[in-house]
Amino acid sequence: MKSYIVLSLFVTLCAGGAIPNMPLDNSNYVEGKSRYIWMPDGDNVPHLVDLQAATTASQPRNGEDNQYWLYTRQNPQSHQLLIPNDVASVRNSNFNASLPIKVIVHGWISSGTSEINPMIRDAYLQIGDFNIIVVDWSGAAGGIYTSAVLAVPSVGQHLGNFLNWLISDFGGNFRNMHLVGFSLGGHVIGNAGRVVGGRIARLTALDPAGPQWSGNRFSLNRHDGIYVETIHTDGGLLGIFDPISDADFYPNGGRDPQPGCPSSPCSHARAYELFAASVVHNHLFGRHCRDITEARHNRCRGTMHQMGNSHLRKRGYGLFALSTGAEWPY
Numbered sequence: 001m002k003s004y005i006v007l008s009l010f011v012t013l014c015a016g017g018a019i020p021n022m023p024l025d026n027s028n029y030v031e032g033k034s035r036y037i038w039m040p041d042g043d044n045v046p047h048l049v050d051l052q053a054a055t056t057a058s059q060p061r062n063g064e065d066n067q068y069w070l071y072t073r074q075n076p077q078s079h080q081l082l083i084p085n086d087v088a089s090v091r092n093s094n095f096n097a098s099l100p101i102k103v104i105v106h107g108w109i110s111s112g113t114s115e116i117n118p119m120i121r122d123a124y125l126q127i128g129d130f131n132i133i134v135v136d137w138s139g140a141a142g143g144i145y146t147s148a149v150l151a152v153p154s155v156g157q158h159l160g161n162f163l164n165w166l167i168s169d170f171g172g173n174f175r176n177m178h179l180v181g182f183s184l185g186g187h188v189i190g191n192a193g194r195v196v197g198g199r200i201a202r203l204t205a206l207d208p209a210g211p212q213w214s215g216n217r218f219s220l221n222r223h224d225g226i227y228v229e230t231i232h233t234d235g236g237l238l239g240i241f242d243p244i245s246d247a248d249f250y251p252n253g254g255r256d257p258q259p260g261c262p263s264s265p266c267s268h269a270r271a272y273e274l275f276a277a278s279v280v281h282n283h284l285f286g287r288h289c290r291d292i293t294e295a296r297h298n299r300c301r302g303t304m305h306q307m308g309n310s311h312l313r314k315r316g317y318g319l320f321a322l323s324t325g326a327e328w329p330y
């Protein structure tokens with residue numbers, strides 16, 4: 001019995017199953033091998049996630065519970081609830097089909113009130129008037145990570161169906177639509193774009209979640225929208241490092257530590273801070289890289305391409321790297 005316990009402990013350690021003892025320290029994490037990783041929730045509280053945890057049927061896994069919160073310059077702070085297939089909920093709101101639609105999708109253990117939402121919403125409303133739709137999928141995004149991963153396809157499908165209904169019943173155009181998703185939300189927007197046949201003008205994934213997404217057929221890919229862009233800031237840890245979009249940006253090498261960040265969760269969150277700053281200032285320029293090694297070492301010298309910003313007709317292909325500052329607006 002004793003030798004069995006010793007053996008199984010040995011096997012666990014060899015398989016990279018050692019529990020990282022320092023909160024927030026993901027430095028020993030190896031994608032595809034390690035069992036545990038520290039992940040922040042929407043309030044930046046760290047949780048130790050077991051990537052082999054059994055999924056639970058009691059955790060909702062259905063995008064039916066998605067909520068769609070509308071903000072415009074007429075209601076910049078308090079949302080109006082848009083309800084799928086409820087015509088009055090849209091008619092009686094400030095939704096304006098002639099304005100572009102910007103959709104913001106949060107990540108794990110987060111909600112429509114998590115920091116990412118007001119940060120990106122306020123950035124947009126500072127530069128113009130838009131239909132800002134914050135997706136609250138807190139029910140399925142809460143609880144254990146492995147279950148939240150399984151919820152992503154359905155959450156994305158319901159979002160895609162809702163946007164399809166909005167366009168077909170109230171006017172507007174997929175060419176005036178931009179979806180922005182952080183971490184697991186980066187994969188949600190991919191699934192939403194797929195449901196409407198890749199017709200959405202622009203998708204921006206902010207450090208799309210890495211654990212359990214390599215080789216996952218529901219992962220974001222470059223066919224999910226007309227122009228698909230990813231900003232990698234904690235690649236190989238909480239985010240994906242490999243390029244998966246038309247244009248993949250690697251600020252400061254695309255990995256932890258980002259400037260001024262003491263931890264991998266901070267580097268992960270930097271993706272939406274950089275994006276929000278770029279919406280306001282459009283001041284961050286990547287340089288084209290010949291390969292991923294150049295990107296990782298931030299040694300790219302090719303043509304310039306703007307990272308982030310609010311433009312709907314953006315185009316660009318390849319890998320791009322750049323240096324940023326440590327504080328807003330970076």
Ligand SMILES: *[C@@H]1O[C@H](CO)[C@@H](O)[C@H](O)[C@H]1NC(C)=O
Pocket residue numbers: 096097098099129
């Ligand atoms: C909708 O947006 C357009 C374009 O900005 C504007 O001209 C129009 O007045 C808006 N409609 C309403 C009802 O606010």
